Amino acid sequence: xxxxxxxxxxxxxxxxxxxxxxxxxxxxxxxxxxxxxxxxxxxxxxxxxxxxxxxxxxxxxxxxxxxxxxxxxxxxxxxxxxxxxxxxxxxxxxxxxxxxxxxxxxxxxxxxxx
Amino acid sequence: xxxxxxxxxxxxxxxxxxxxxxxxxxxxxxxxxxxxxxxxxxxxxxxxxxxxxxxxxxxxxxxxxxxxxxxxxxxxxxxxxxxxxxxxxxxxxxxxxxxxxxxxxxxxxxxxxxxxxx
Numbered sequence: 001x002x003x004x005x006x007x008x009x010x011x012x013x014x015x016x017x018x019x020x021x022x023x024x025x026x027x028x029x030x031x032x033x034x035x036x037x038x039x040x041x042x043x044x045x046x047x048x049x050x051x052x053x054x055x056x057x058x059x060x061x062x063x064x065x066x067x068x069x070x071x072x073x074x075x076x077x078x079x080x081x082x083x084x085x086x087x088x089x090x091x092x093x094x095x096x097x098x099x100x101x102x103x104x105x106x107x108x109x110x111x112x113x114x
Numbered sequence: 115x116x117x118x119x120x121x122x123x124x125x126x127x128x129x130x131x132x133x134x135x136x137x138x139x140x141x142x143x144x145x146x147x148x149x150x151x152x153x154x155x156x157x158x159x160x161x162x163x164x165x166x167x168x169x170x171x172x173x174x175x176x177x178x179x180x181x182x183x184x185x186x187x188x189x190x191x192x193x194x195x196x197x198x199x200x201x202x203x204x205x206x207x208x209x210x211x212x213x214x215x216x217x218x219x220x221x222x223x224x225x226x227x228x229x230x231x232x
Binding site: 002024031033042043044045047048056058088090092094102103104105107109110 | 157159
């Protein structure tokens with residue numbers, strides 16, 4: 001158990017809908033990263049938050065957004081869902097954004113868009 | 115942009131034997147980290163081993179070791195005495211320095227699926 005909790009574990013929804021994925025980082029971790037794992041694109045970095053502020057953006061679509069709350073949990077919002085958004089979404093956390101910090105991954109949320 | 119390439123989509127090894135998974139990367143940076151992650155069927159991403167670019171000594175964790183060739187930008191993973199529990203997807207990942215647009219996010223290769231035969 002990495003200490004990073006993601007909910008829900010599985011999510012099935014229809015095209016055009018909006019969903020929210022939740023991540024609770026390890027106790028004390030200030031940095032949260034979101035990754036998408038799909039068959040065609042592999043594992044891709046989406047976005048990072050550090051202590052409530054956005055720090056870096058990767059290949060995140062405009063239909064997707066995220067935020068980190070004062071209690072440090074983070075939510076990834078996916079809207080106007082398309083079939084191609086079906087993927088495994090991972091959250092990872094680390095104690096800081098420093099060089100020698102290890103990122104711990106949650107078990108992921110499997111999103112299926114039908 | 116940094117890239118990570120794993121040229122072996124699938125590998126197979128006999129139990130108790132040794133297997134080496136390949137990884138190459140491209141970067142213009144001199145200060146970075148490299149990682150191998152294991153993803154079993156449970157989907158959990160598990161850190162296997164990591165290497166700091168400025169350290170010449172190859173990292174070792176029990177049965178897992180790396181061959182880090184900085185000039186060649188090569189970072190292979192050797193698994194000794196393979197066990198059935200080693201069967202999984204293995205991902206090579208790069209993490210760049212903490213400035214500019216990079217804040218510690220990982221760049222992953224496409225992965226190598228390792229099968230272990232009893």
